[in-house]
Amino acid sequence: MRLFTALALPDEIAPPLLLMQAGVPGARWQKREQLHLTLRFIGEVDGAQATAIDDALATIAVPSFTLELKGVGSFGGKIPRDLWAGAAPSEPLVHLNRKIESALQRIGLEPEARKFTPHVTLARLKNSPRGAVMDYLTDHALYASTPFTVTAFCLYSSKLTSDGSIYRVEKEYGLTS
Template sequence: MRLFTAVTLGSTIESRATSEMERLRALAPHSRWVKAEGVHLTLVFLGEVEEARLPSLREALEPVGSRHAPFVLSVGGGGSFGSPSRPRVLWADVRGETDALKALQADAAAVLQPLGFESEHREYTAHLTLARAKDPHGDPALARCAQALHTSDFGEGRVDRLILFESRGGHYHSRLEVPLTRSK
């Protein structure tokens, strides 16, 4: 099964992100747009993992929750990755208590590393992926979308859990939810 750890951003951000993606889809119809259920921030991508390893993942991840308090993030604005004229990825900017998010990501990466999972991030930069170009050389239409995102505001949401997701058939299924329980 294909696994990753992530946090979700709440119904307000999910709803506004979905509306914004619907609006922008008309500008870049040939890109792959994230589904509403896909609105999350990936912390550590694990890749293909045997189901027999789930108990060890649970054992590693469950203690993380008691070391982190819930926090609030907001999403708005954005940009693109890749060539400015032919971006490969369109993203929205994550703001707010990003230091708390980075600490959670670093902790998750640290407990998974002894199990053989290396974080793909040297330094974690929070962003909400909205679309990816189908063409490996990018999509000029995503550059127009990035411009249109500059004044967007998706609102704010409370992050109160770390989730181990399974990606199956283009859908995400929660395999483990670890509440963030430390008091601020």
């Protein structure tokens, strides 16, 4: 089982992101059910590890908070591989990420090697012209969502298919009010 933690996006946040999905050759745009804000990629685990992960995540107690998506970017440098919408700076979001990271390390998972860059993946890119990617980033640089309240985070499973990943919420963990 391939797992990760993320924030599900409220229904009012997704439509503007879906409307931004155009204009880049070679982009495989994410569907509504694929949109989420990744908190921590976990990777392949067995059943016993999945149970331990669930138990560890269930102990996390952080207050709900308000979040806003802001700006766009790409991963991959000179050979862009993803387009994404970012999150506005948010100490409560970083705090939640740290709590998840700490809980997972306590049960023996390796620390996340990548710096936490909160984002919603909009597209996977394959042979997309760098100029088209740069134009996309310029055209959508001022993107900002309406603020929304984060009341939970989720443990997702991911199944890779030829049509892209299929994500399923395995468990939702409420934040305190």
